[in-house]
Amino acid sequence: MLMPMKDILIHAQKNDYAVVAANCNNEDTVRACIEAAVENRSPIILNIGYGANCMQYDHKLGKLVGDNFDDVPELMVFFGRMCEYLADKADVPVAINLDHGAEFAHAIWAIRSGYTSIMIDRSMLPFEENVAQVKELVKIAHAVNVSVEAELGHVGWGSRYETDRDAHLTDPDEAAEFVRLTGCDALAVAIGTAHGEYNQTPYIDFERLEKIRAAVDVPLVLHGGSGTGKENLYKAARSGICKVNIGTDLYKAGAKAWNDEKCEFAGNGYILAKRGYKNCLISYMEILGSCGRY
Template sequence: MRGSIKPYVVFYGADLHPKGIHNVALKTNFELMAQAEAAHQAVPAFNIDNLESALAVAQVMQETGSPVIVQTIPRTLRYGGTATYPALMRSLMADSATDYAIHLDHGSSLELAAACIRAGFTSVMFDGSLLPFAENIEKTRAVTAMARPLGISVEGELGTIGGKEEGDTDLESSYTKAEEAAEFVRKTDVTSLAIGVGTAHGVYKGTPHIRVDRIREIHAATDVQLVLHGASGLSDDILRSCIEAGICKINFATELRQAYTRGIRQALAADPNVFDPKLYMPAAIEEIKKVVRAKIEVCRGIRL
């Protein structure tokens, strides 16, 4: 199955470098995750919300040369515009040789996946985890049938990841079963799979019980790249165990949002008279960069 993965074909006008050359550093999730998995590492995936979070992630990528996945949830696209985020990243990364991918996180429909691909995303997720098993397969399959021939990676989800991400319901986590994961991957042809192993989105209220053994079982039963959601707030040791068990993409959203808001609060408190965003936003960017650097170190098993 993996042998049939097509490389991402650059065919959008927007992929042209301002100087007229292709932005060759723009890759798919599949390509970045395959490299990471071969090195027993994971690719960190950072959710961006605005110019400042995009700047923070782009600057760390340029400083470290470390590939990352930049992603947005549908709510972010409604906030800033679907075409805005890929255009922003292409512009910020135009002179960089560091590989990156632009991914739709928790996509909710075939139509949104198509709109994102048209806008220049190189990877899309369809999250049918709340649907009955057969319907999740059917709807995810429709996305892979549209996206895979274009060389676009597709992430599915099976089992539930607790907390709130896109919806307003506060979900309980449920654990993905290895046999169901194998059937799901076989029938949908996804390139990667988000699994429920006890993580939750948002801020953890108690100590989460992460089933590393379940990651290992699913990894043994499937030939698909495995994704961990809800990683904000998990210790570095737990994250390293998850990577060692077979996870090769880890999503971070909440900790970046917390860092952004903390930076603004501190800057405004330090100077109550400041009013120019260009004077207080750099503090928010610096706070996000610290989190991004730390997560890259954990996912790569390196010291930057």
């Protein structure tokens, strides 16, 4: 069943586990998420970036580009309806979340597309500006029962881990003030994880997480779950983190399954990729403790 993300995260918070927010970019990945959730009696969050529906191969540049946003709203509504349809048929909780909403219009399009949550990422703006923009969207989203995730501190990139790691860690007191001022439903925190692939082993500041948890009421979110390590994630999920974003590892597992496994009909590669993605997702659900909850 389709639910506001807030309801899913509150259940996780009360019961000391975390839910995977799995990056999805096509029907196969959405179906993999929902099948994994239903088969394992786990909640799931479909995590969809604004540009996820518009990745195109640019022949002139010879690479994939994701910033051709002209057709996004139409594609987003289409994709959102598909997610809604599949989520409604599932008998476990499913939320559809806009990942890293960067502009006001992106958030509004997500709400129009049936998303039950929007993440508003203004983490690189000064504190007051971050508060003002999140607060405005909280008012709009809450009016139609859509949840809001915000970010304080800033989670950078694993490829620049040495410089990004300590640059914008979340301050516990500021976090408490931020949540009070904005009324957001969930808060993404910077405690040592990074997006993409790490160029070294990540080290997580669990002491900081403990302080943030003590200061903040709302469920906490960890971005950059891929490559963070089983032990770190296991511990984080029992220390106040209620949502863990996973993208890179799922996509890599899908690509590996397609490449490694033999199939007689080439078109079945998609099925193998979906299975690889799904199996990887289930292993993360097990680490985070979300299986058997519904």
